[in-house]
Amino acid sequence: MDCMESRIALKEEYTRFVGRKLLFMAALSLSIVIIAGISATLGSANLSVFEVYSAILARAFPGYFETTWFADTIVWGLRLHRILMGVVAGAGLGVAGAAMQGILKNPLASPFTLGISSAASFGAALAIILGAGFAGGEYLIIGNAFVFTLLATFAVYGLAKYKGITPETMILAGIAIMYFFSAMTSFLQYVGRAEQVQEVVFWMMGSLGRSSWDKVYASALMIIICLPYLILKSWDINAIGAGDETAKSLGVNVERIRVLSMIFASLITASVICFTGTIGFIGLVAPHMTRMVIGGDHRFLIPGSALMGSVILLAADTLARTVLAPVILPVGIMTSFLGVPFFVYLFMKRRKEFW
Numbered sequence: 001m002d003c004m005e006s007r008i009a010l011k012e013e014y015t016r017f018v019g020r021k022l023l024f025m026a027a028l029s030l031s032i033v034i035i036a037g038i039s040a041t042l043g044s045a046n047l048s049v050f051e052v053y054s055a056i057l058a059r060a061f062p063g064y065f066e067t068t069w070f071a072d073t074i075v076w077g078l079r080l081h082r083i084l085m086g087v088v089a090g091a092g093l094g095v096a097g098a099a100m101q102g103i104l105k106n107p108l109a110s111p112f113t114l115g116i117s118s119a120a121s122f123g124a125a126l127a128i129i130l131g132a133g134f135a136g137g138e139y140l141i142i143g144n145a146f147v148f149t150l151l152a153t154f155a156v157y158g159l160a161k162y163k164g165i166t167p168e169t170m171i172l173a174g175i176a177i178m179y180f181f182s183a184m185t186s187f188l189q190y191v192g193r194a195e196q197v198q199e200v201v202f203w204m205m206g207s208l209g210r211s212s213w214d215k216v217y218a219s220a221l222m223i224i225i226c227l228p229y230l231i232l233k234s235w236d237i238n239a240i241g242a243g244d245e246t247a248k249s250l251g252v253n254v255e256r257i258r259v260l261s262m263i264f265a266s267l268i269t270a271s272v273i274c275f276t277g278t279i280g281f282i283g284l285v286a287p288h289m290t291r292m293v294i295g296g297d298h299r300f301l302i303p304g305s306a307l308m309g310s311v312i313l314l315a316a317d318t319l320a321r322t323v324l325a326p327v328i329l330p331v332g333i334m335t336s337f338l339g340v341p342f343f344v345y346l347f348m349k350r351r352k353e354f355w
Contacts, residue, residue, distance in 0.1 A: 021294040028307035039318040045074045085211035086314040088219045092272040094309025096265040097283030102237040103261045104167040110284035111269040114174030117278040118181035123148030125185045125200045129192035142274045149270035165255045205330030206279035215275040222271035226264040234298035281335045
């Protein structure tokens with residue numbers, strides 16, 4: 001009887017444990033909807049939040065909601081793809097950061113600190129200053145950023161493979177790649193003309209202003225393809241967090257999980273920053289913020305980091321469009337202004353270990 005009561009108590013406790021995490025993710029989802037509605041009202045055309053939501057719902061449920069031609073054109077033609085690009089890009093960078101920190105067991109791991117963003121910046125600088133790259137026309141910068149992101153990933157893997165795939169070798173290889181591509185970008189900026197250097201610097205700050213529906217679909221498709229693997233392997237990533245030897249004793253192929261997770265996280269990162277430019281901070285901080293609230297279980301941490309990344313990037317872009325309106329600040333600057341104080345607050349307030 002006591003055993004049965006103990007099992008019931010444990011089951012109830014586990015239900016509450018999971019419920020708190022799901023409640024947190026539901027709150028983040030609601031925040032995205034609210035911020036998206038507010039963001040869609042910003043601009044020279046004056047629309048209310050009600051008109052924005054009516055325009056959106058009228059497309060989904062044409063028989064139940066009504067809108068005007070003006071509101072439909074402004075929302076769907078001009079503003080909504082930028083907002084969804086923020087949601088998709090924030091989610092992708094959050095997922096990539098959570099996966100990299102998990103498989104490398106390092107709180108500083110992110111697409112930015114592992115050299116992937118630096119490689120994308122070099123690819124864009126190569127296209128802007130020298131006009132050389134792997135694609136043509138309007139896709140030159142995008143193609144270069146995507147290809148060099150993947151090249152950086154395989155360079156990190158190759159260097160780490162040479163010395164043995166461990167978290168330490170992958171991080172050190174990532175740092176080496178980061179400095180290499182940063183130096184190459186600096187060289188291109190040194191030899192480029194002033195207007196070219198200005199364009200490179202603006203690209204490196206990151207912006208959602210280059211978004212379109214095609215780019216939203218492309219980024220979202222890559223995340224949809226890669227995310228299931230990371231979710232399915234979340235138990236294995238949890239085991240790796242307990243130590244490589246422990247994970248191996250549980251039957252986890254540590255090297256295979258580490259390499260494939262790194263590749264999928266890099267593909268997600270590449271599909272985002274080739275369209276938006278390098279947006280730092282999201283991939284580093286969104287997983288930390290999520291981990292501080294719901295813990296380090298990657299079954300919940302990965303989707304939670306995706307939602308947190310979307311909230312941070314969407315809120316940052318909304319502020320970037322309003323602080324000095326009609327001037328729009330680069331969203332990369334706002335992500336730091338918005339996220340760093342909140343991150344420091346959580347870090348100082350939290351007393352127990354969270355990593």
